[in-house]
Every structure is written in structure tokens, then in C-alpha cells.
Amino acid sequence: MSLLTFKGGIHPDDGKKLSKEKPIKSVLPKGELVYLLSQHIGAPAKPIVQKGDHVLVGQKIAEAGGFVSAPVYSTVSGTVKSLEKRMNVTGAMGDAIIVENDNNYETVTYQPLKSLKDVSKEEVLNRIKEAGVVGMGGAGFPTHVKLSPKEPDKIEFVIVNGAECEPYLTSDYRRMLEEPEKIIGGLKCMLHLFDNARGYIAIEDNKPDCIARMTELVEKEDRIEVKTLKTKYPQGAERQLIYATTNRSINSSMLPADAGCVVDNVDTVVAIYNGVRLGRPLMHRIVTVTGDAITDPRNFLVPVGTNYEELIEEAGGFKQDPVKIISGGPMMGFGLYDLNVPVTKTSSALLCLTSDDVSENEETNCINCGKCVSVCPGRVLPARLATFANEGKEEAFLKYNGMECCECGCCSFVCPAKRPLTQSIKSMRRMILANRKKKA
Amino acid sequence: MSDLLHVSSSPHVRSKVTTSSIMMAVCIALLPTTIFGIYNFGLNALMLVCVSVATCVLTEMIYEHFMHKKITVGDFSAVVTGLLLALNLPGNAPWWIAVIGSIFAILVVKQLFGGLGQNFMNPALAGRCFLLICFTGRMTNFAIPNGAFGNIVDTVSGATPLAALKAGEQVDVLSMFLGNTTGTIGETSAIAILVGAVFLVSIKVIDLKIPLTYIGSFAVFVLIFGGHGFDLNYLAAHLCGGGLMLGAWFMATDYVTTPITKNGQLVYGVCLGILTGIFRIFGGSAEGVSYAIIFCNLLVPLIERVTLPTAFGKGGKKA
Numbered sequence: 001m002s003l004l005t006f007k008g009g010i011h012p013d014d015g016k017k018l019s020k021e022k023p024i025k026s027v028l029p030k031g032e033l034v035y036l037l038s039q040h041i042g043a044p045a046k047p048i049v050q051k052g053d054h055v056l057v058g059q060k061i062a063e064a065g066g067f068v069s070a071p072v073y074s075t076v077s078g079t080v081k082s083l084e085k086r087m088n089v090t091g092a093m094g095d096a097i098i099v100e101n102d103n104n105y106e107t108v109t110y111q112p113l114k115s116l117k118d119v120s121k122e123e124v125l126n127r128i129k130e131a132g133v134v135g136m137g138g139a140g141f142p143t144h145v146k147l148s149p150k151e152p153d154k155i156e157f158v159i160v161n162g163a164e165c166e167p168y169l170t171s172d173y174r175r176m177l178e179e180p181e182k183i184i185g186g187l188k189c190m191l192h193l194f195d196n197a198r199g200y201i202a203i204e205d206n207k208p209d210c211i212a213r214m215t216e217l218v219e220k221e222d223r224i225e226v227k228t229l230k231t232k233y234p235q236g237a238e239r240q241l242i243y244a245t246t247n248r249s250i251n252s253s254m255l256p257a258d259a260g261c262v263v264d265n266v267d268t269v270v271a272i273y274n275g276v277r278l279g280r281p282l283m284h285r286i287v288t289v290t291g292d293a294i295t296d297p298r299n300f301l302v303p304v305g306t307n308y309e310e311l312i313e314e315a316g317g318f319k320q321d322p323v324k325i326i327s328g329g330p331m332m333g334f335g336l337y338d339l340n341v342p343v344t345k346t347s348s349a350l351l352c353l354t355s356d357d358v359s360e361n362e363e364t365n366c367i368n369c370g371k372c373v374s375v376c377p378g379r380v381l382p383a384r385l386a387t388f389a390n391e392g393k394e395e396a397f398l399k400y401n402g403m404e405c406c407e408c409g410c411c412s413f414v415c416p417a418k419r420p421l422t423q424s425i426k427s428m429r430r431m432i433l434a435n436r437k438k439k440a
Numbered sequence: 441m442s443d444l445l446h447v448s449s450s451p452h453v454r455s456k457v458t459t460s461s462i463m464m465a466v467c468i469a470l471l472p473t474t475i476f477g478i479y480n481f482g483l484n485a486l487m488l489v490c491v492s493v494a495t496c497v498l499t500e501m502i503y504e505h506f507m508h509k510k511i512t513v514g515d516f517s518a519v520v521t522g523l524l525l526a527l528n529l530p531g532n533a534p535w536w537i538a539v540i541g542s543i544f545a546i547l548v549v550k551q552l553f554g555g556l557g558q559n560f561m562n563p564a565l566a567g568r569c570f571l572l573i574c575f576t577g578r579m580t581n582f583a584i585p586n587g588a589f590g591n592i593v594d595t596v597s598g599a600t601p602l603a604a605l606k607a608g609e610q611v612d613v614l615s616m617f618l619g620n621t622t623g624t625i626g627e628t629s630a631i632a633i634l635v636g637a638v639f640l641v642s643i644k645v646i647d648l649k650i651p652l653t654y655i656g657s658f659a660v661f662v663l664i665f666g667g668h669g670f671d672l673n674y675l676a677a678h679l680c681g682g683g684l685m686l687g688a689w690f691m692a693t694d695y696v697t698t699p700i701t702k703n704g705q706l707v708y709g710v711c712l713g714i715l716t717g718i719f720r721i722f723g724g725s726a727e728g729v730s731y732a733i734i735f736c737n738l739l740v741p742l743i744e745r746v747t748l749p750t751a752f753g754k755g756g757k758k759a
Contacts, residue, residue: 010455012453091447167453239752239753249752249753249754250753251751251752251754252753254753322445323446324445324446324447325445326450326452328450330450330451330452330453331450331451331452332450332451333450333452335445335448335449335452336445336447353452356446356452357452357454358446358448358452358454359446359448361454361458364459364512364556365554365556365557365558366557367556367557367695367696368557368695368696368697368698368700369462369695370695370698370700370702370705371457373700373701373702373749377752378751378752379750379751379752380749380751381700381748381749384700400748401751401754404751404752404753404754407450409450409451412451412454413451413453413454413455414457415454416455416457416458416459416461416462417458417557418454418458420448420449422449422450422451423448426449
């Protein structure tokens, strides 16, 4: 069987061997924990605790601020120290609840579900919503919203995204290897919502051990299949993944549900399992701390709210001075100028590099080589779009399908003239989207 | 930990391929035909190659210096232009022809339009056509030079095989393929050009779209309008003769002056094939590649506009 894939894409150095073989290790945070109220797309959560309150592990400290929103839970027991603004990974300040850890880990009692039998769909959805589950692959879209399409009967595929196509990241890999049962359990909870759907677990072929293990476990499941994807970036991008697994294409104005699909990342599916079956809210995530500046690159199970600096210490500190620190992978992550930011529901990695490709390569004239066009999974003309963006030509930008860019970064990666194409296009897209919002 | 970290917009990694590495690869790919040209035409050819490359590089340096621009000769694009121009000169051309052509190519065609990436025409070819118009006699005098190595197998003395073909004479296709005929320095040996082309294709500097559509559509044109019916010998002579191979693999594939869209590249290749056919078969001269390419260079913006690709998902129906 030929491998499932899409047209375009790139093969950057994957850097995964640094942390691939390191089992997931739990981190116990010290000191204060910072819970940002906006860890998801949509309205920020509203705090329901006050300064001085005592909170427990698993206690809700902020409730959803609307339908497209998600609650936030404390991941330690301790005292609410303050409610103030703190920096997030993009460098912006956001409202946060600060909890001083008392290291006792007193926990609320969870309400597990023995079986999914005779459990209504509403109940399952509600448990997901209450657990504060959001897309943990990076976007942070509230999962209960994603799982409530207008016509649930028309959903034909529930796809678990185990591509992990970002270089250096191994958190999903470790999760699939160490807790495959939870992923299958979570997928079953999702399939419970969609009567006509089949479950796909999509994994890139650079993780043969995960594929073998998963295939073995789903052998007796008649609604679940493992799909092997070609290793290529951005195989795990939602539109590309849907195309690879189902041969259906969606554009920027459509939702996966329009193609009869629901896609969720493996960590999200585990959070769904924890929320639905164990009654435990989303409190932890796996973060890969890696890069050539790190002494002991590892994968950690980290409570949300933990400071990034603590993760560096847990990984043995720096063996060399880092030049660039990235929250997330090298293709779509955020460059940090300060490590004093908290882990959120969407932090997938902390990548510390001793060299910076971007500043080492000087930008030169475009030679029109067309490499950006060849690799673009959105099938647009990045070189032209970047020029329109730099010149502020909105009309031409739209005519050349600028809004179909998924900001994957392939064009900037491959450009021999080292032009920051993605950056230019991204800025223009943000501007156009902001203007549209203003008008609406 | 150093107190200042680098921050930038994603992506944070870049591929190792740079403009200079691409240009260097083109230079390497041109070596077989350059070396063969020097072997074929003697020391005068070597002199022309050196003079062209040096003049191109110097012109670029001097212009950028006086215009207070960054000196960009390190990107090797001027070297490529100089080399291509030399390969398009007759082996017995005088040194000053190379100098004039190089200055025109770099100064007028490339730098005055904004430097690398901004020229609307292939500089080397524009330089050649400029020389052809100004010094027609010298540029079309393919009399056998006093070959330093004395090894030209003189099948059609004085005239290029293509001119002989046009005059209705018999030509030796095998020697045209190998290259021991007369013509410009770099165009005679189809095999030497193909060796370089295979190298460029294998390292993915060029792809097959333009060369194959160009050569393919030209072949079809020759078969239909050549007046020789389905004569494979005649067709092979056309394919190996003149500037077709050098043009199709090394000049029609010049990034700057070709469409960036994939379908546009196919259209561009077909336009080239048809135009070359018209020029060669119905034109006054036996040659047609250079003019076909620079003419099609001018069509590029138009071709691009009509071949905008459909974005991903545009074909998908909304459920």
C-alpha cells in the first residue's frame, strides 16, 4: 500500500532523536503556578476564586466565559496569591490566576464513568466541556465546540492526529507508545457522539513502533483503523491530514465537519478520555524539552501553570548558551525573549537552540525559483503573496488566494534567497482578518 | 544563559540551499560543455570564457560600488551570465565582442532593472542578441578557427550544421550529437550539455517541465511543418543542432525569466517550441532559439496571470 500523503511539503531535519527514547517523566512544580485565563481560542475564562482562597488539585478556578471558551482548573493545592497580568508565549500580557503551591496535592474527588453504555451523548459532551478540553496540538480550539457540529449524523470520520510532523517534538510519540489504551479509549468516547463515523488513528511512518502497537490494539475494534502517513511536514496540518486520510479537500472558509471529519490531536484525545471516563479535568500535558542547548533533552508530563524555567532545570539546565528559545516546534512555534512564562494547555515543546538560522541567513533578492510554489500545501504562490503583502496590495493578495495560506512555514524554510515569506503573508492575513472583524 | 535571545516569526529553521549554491551548481553543470567547447575551438574559446566571466563580474562590482549598493557578486549569478554569454559566442570571436556583450548583459539588462531577480529577460541571451544585431558578420562567422588542438572534423566547412540543413545539405547527426562540428562555443555538443542537465535535474535545481515541453513541442512542430514528413534523421539533426539543447536546458530554465506557476511553465515551454520552430523553418536564419527565448521572456507576466493555480480545497464541494 502506498503511504497516505498530500501534495507539496518539506523534509526538514527532524531532530527527534534527541528526546525520542526518553520516557515521559512527571514534573512536580515548586513555587507559584500561573494559570492564564486565555489558553484557548474564544472568550477568556472568568475567575471564580479570590485572593486568599484555598484551592485543591482539580478544583475549577475559572469558568468558561461563553460557549466558545473553556474552564481552567488548579493543578496543585495551595492558596490563590493574586489575580494579575502575566506574559504568555507570544510576549503579550494576559490575565492570570497565581496559585502558591503548598506541595500537599490535596485533590478533589473525581466522578469516573464505569462504562459508556447507556450514557447519553449530551452527558459525554458535557463532561468534555466541563473538563476544559481544548485542542492541544497548538490551536487551542475548545473541543466540545468542535464535537458539536450542526449535523452530527454527517460526521463520517473521527481522525486522531498522531502525525507529529513538527521537527524535534516527541511528546505525541511518547504518548502513543506509553498510553495507547487511553488514546483508543478517548477515541471511543468521540465515536460515541457520532453514530455514522469511523475512527482513524493517523501516524507518520517514522514511528513504526507506534503504528505496530496501535494496530495490534485496534485489531478487534470494528470501528477503528490505523492509517499510516508519509513522513513529511506539514502532514499533521488539519487540511492536509484530512486530505491524506479521506481524500477530501477543505479550504479556509470550510470546517472539517463540512468534509464529514473531526480531527483531534493525540494529547487532546487523552484529555477527552480523562474527562469522560475518569472525570478528571485537563490539568497536565506532555512537553518535550529539547534542542542542542539542553543537557538532558526529555519528555515531561507537566502540570499546566508550571514555569518554563523549571522545565529547563528538570532537563539538567543548559549545556551551552542558547541563542534562540522556541515555545513549540521550529516550524510554527513562538520565539521567546523571556523564559518566565507558564505552560498552558497548548504548550507542546520548549526548544533551545545554539544557533539561529533566521539571523544567520541574510535576505537577498527573490530569484523567482518557484521552490515556494512547489512546497506550498495550500497551492498558492508564496513569493507573489509576500510581495503583495510587503507592498500592502490587499486586493491582489486576496485575488491570489492569500487567505488560503495555512502559515505552515514551508515557503520560508525552502527559500534560497532566505526571504521571510511566511512572516509577510502572515502579517497581511492578520491585518485583513482584523479589518473584517472590525467591519462585522 | 546569555541575556539576549533571538526572536523572530516562525519558521525558525531554514534549508541549506542558497542562491549562491544554486548558481554554483549551474556553473558546475556548464563545465562539460565549456570544457568541450575549449577542446573543440581551442585557446581562443578559453580566452572568450575568461573575458566574459571577468567582465560580467567586474561590471556588476563597479556598478554596485558607484551606486552605493551592496556588492552581490558573491551570489555567482554574474559568473553564470558571463559563462552563458561566452558559450553563445562563435569560437573565433574577438575579445572585445565578449566585453561589449557582457557589459550590455549585466549593466543594461540586469542592473538597470534592479539587479538579480528583477531582469525581465535572460541577460546572457539579451547580450547575445544585442551582439547579433550590432555585429552580425562577426557573430555569424563560424569559419573553422585555427583550432589549438586541431581536431575539428570538418563536415560542413564554414557553415553550422543547422545552416547546412536549412540549405538542404546532408548532415552527420552523430557528430552533431557528440559535438565535433562548428557553431557557438557551448552549443555544439548535445551530449556534454545533457550531462550537465542530468546533474541539474538530479540535484533538483531545475525540473523537466520546461525543457521537455520545449523540446517536445518543437519536435512536433518540425514533424508537421518541417517539410520532411516523418524523417527521424532530419528531426534528430534539428534537436542536436543550433542552440536548442543549450537553450532548453540552461537558458529557458533561468528562474528569473520563467513563469513561477507550474502550468505556466508548461505553457511557456510550448510557446518556446512553437516559436523556435517558426523561426527555424520559416525564418530567414537557420537559428531561432535565442530570439524565441527572449521573446517568451516577455510573455511571462501574461502567462503567469492566466495560469494562477487553484488553491487547495477550492475544488472541494462544501457539504
